[in-house]
Amino acid sequence: MRNTRNPFEYGGVVSGDKFCNRQKEKADLRKAIRNREKLFVFSERRFGKTSLIKSVLARLPKKQTVAAYVDLWPTESEAAFVTALAKAIAESMTTSAQKLLQIAKQFFGSLAPAVTVNEEGRPEIGFGVTRRAHLSAALDEVLDTPAKIAATADRDVVIVFDEFQQILEYGDDRVEKKLRSVIQNHKNVGYIFLGSRKHLIQKMFMDRARPLYRAGGHYPLGPITEADWAPFIREKFIAANKRIGDQCIHSICEQTQGHPFYTQHLCHVIWELCEPSKAVNDQLIKTAIRVLLERESYAYSTLWESLATNQRKFLKGLASEPAKVKPFAAEFLRRHGLDSPSNAQRAVDALLERDVIDRENGSFLISDRFFRLWIQTVQLR
Numbered sequence: 001m002r003n004t005r006n007p008f009e010y011g012g013v014v015s016g017d018k019f020c021n022r023q024k025e026k027a028d029l030r031k032a033i034r035n036r037e038k039l040f041v042f043s044e045r046r047f048g049k050t051s052l053i054k055s056v057l058a059r060l061p062k063k064q065t066v067a068a069y070v071d072l073w074p075t076e077s078e079a080a081f082v083t084a085l086a087k088a089i090a091e092s093m094t095t096s097a098q099k100l101l102q103i104a105k106q107f108f109g110s111l112a113p114a115v116t117v118n119e120e121g122r123p124e125i126g127f128g129v130t131r132r133a134h135l136s137a138a139l140d141e142v143l144d145t146p147a148k149i150a151a152t153a154d155r156d157v158v159i160v161f162d163e164f165q166q167i168l169e170y171g172d173d174r175v176e177k178k179l180r181s182v183i184q185n186h187k188n189v190g191y192i193f194l195g196s197r198k199h200l201i202q203k204m205f206m207d208r209a210r211p212l213y214r215a216g217g218h219y220p221l222g223p224i225t226e227a228d229w230a231p232f233i234r235e236k237f238i239a240a241n242k243r244i245g246d247q248c249i250h251s252i253c254e255q256t257q258g259h260p261f262y263t264q265h266l267c268h269v270i271w272e273l274c275e276p277s278k279a280v281n282d283q284l285i286k287t288a289i290r291v292l293l294e295r296e297s298y299a300y301s302t303l304w305e306s307l308a309t310n311q312r313k314f315l316k317g318l319a320s321e322p323a324k325v326k327p328f329a330a331e332f333l334r335r336h337g338l339d340s341p342s343n344a345q346r347a348v349d350a351l352l353e354r355d356v357i358d359r360e361n362g363s364f365l366i367s368d369r370f371f372r373l374w375i376q377t378v379q380l381r
């Protein structure tokens with residue numbers, strides 16, 4: 001039978017027919033790149049930032065653009081930042097081993113570049129360890145390179161920093177400071193910064209004391225709407241000779257709140273449970289959720305037990321009320337047995353710190369949408 005592989009992917013970058021819509025966001029980012037904007041794109045975890053930017057970068061005209069994508073996740077120090085950026089820039093300019101070394105030597109001579117061939121047979125550039133004493137100069141050199149390329153080559157240059165909040169782990173704010181001047185001075189280069197932890201991003205950009213305070217434009221990435229999910233989900237079922245009605249799609253989107261990762265994950269399980277030539281119904285969705293929650297049950301129970309009483313009350317409140325509820329209002333506090341706004345505030349601070357909840361339009365969301373369903377079914381019965 002054709003199409004027997006599950007078409008719903010969760011975790012990792014999605015592309016091609018695994019990637020749902022985001023037409024407007026793609027157009028906005030393309031425009032930002034063309035206009036050499038400095039843009040901070042942020043969202044909750046696993047909302048599709050990486051997939052989105054990669055899909056935009058993949059469609060930029062190759063000959064006219066230098067697009068360097070730098071994943072800062074594995075970088076723990078300034079030295080790692082410097083080599084990750086140098087590597088991304090050099091590799092974005094060519095795929096030939098010979099040229100790679102030439103380019104690396106031309107731009108990053110002081111970093112002792114060398115080319116090796118990786119497991120897939122592709123050339124890869126590496127750099128000698130930068131000595132601490134030279135680090136500051138190397139940082140300047142690497143961060144000034146994009147503007148130099150833009151000035152000499154007749155190409156659009158865009159640099160993407162993914163997992164940008166990672167620079168907070170470097171121990172001092174030299175990278176942040178240097179980036180501030182780069183953002184102000186590199187008129188001919190586009191910079192896109194992607195960040196996951198909303199409150200870290202907010203800390204970095206909304207705090208006057210930080211070097212990057214108000215340094216660029218903000219682009220919050222939202223969930224995928226039901227209108228966009230509907231055709232995406234429907235067609236994948238049809239292609240496997242399975243059916244799913246609008247009402248069921250509505251129910252899925254409601255339970256996952258349109259969160260891309262959880263929507264794909266739930267659809268994955270539903271698709272698996274649905275027999276060919278059959279249609280999805282409410283019962284099947286319920287079974288899928290039960291299966292998912294059973295898998296997570298140990299982790300969720302452990303998390304729940306680690307929370308203070310007020311934190312649990314607060315979460316129960318969030319899980320049982322509609323989105324955008326005002327959680328410090330007297331009504332909310334009374335309904336959920338929280339004594340005072342200051343108690344609620346303390347619970348919020350602790351839950352934010354642990355990423356159990358996230359800010360959302362003056363209210364809060366439970367980050368893990370399945371944990372929210374678990375609270376609804378296990379704690380609010």
Ligand SMILES: Nc1ncnc2c1ncn2[C@@H]1O[C@H](COP(=O)(O)OP(=O)(O)OP(=O)(O)O)[C@@H](O)[C@H]1O
Nearest residue numbers: 009010011020045046047048049050051260261264
């Ligand atoms: N446009 C999309 N269409 C369909 N699914 C998507 C889309 N964007 C994201 N997803 C789902 O979300 C998952 C995570 O996507 P991605 O890694 O791009 O998000 P992210 O925001 O970069 O995550 P992280 O916070 O971990 O960096 C994907 O594996 C996929 O299941």
Ligand SMILES: [Mg+2]
Nearest residue numbers: 049050051162
């Ligand atoms: Mg990502």
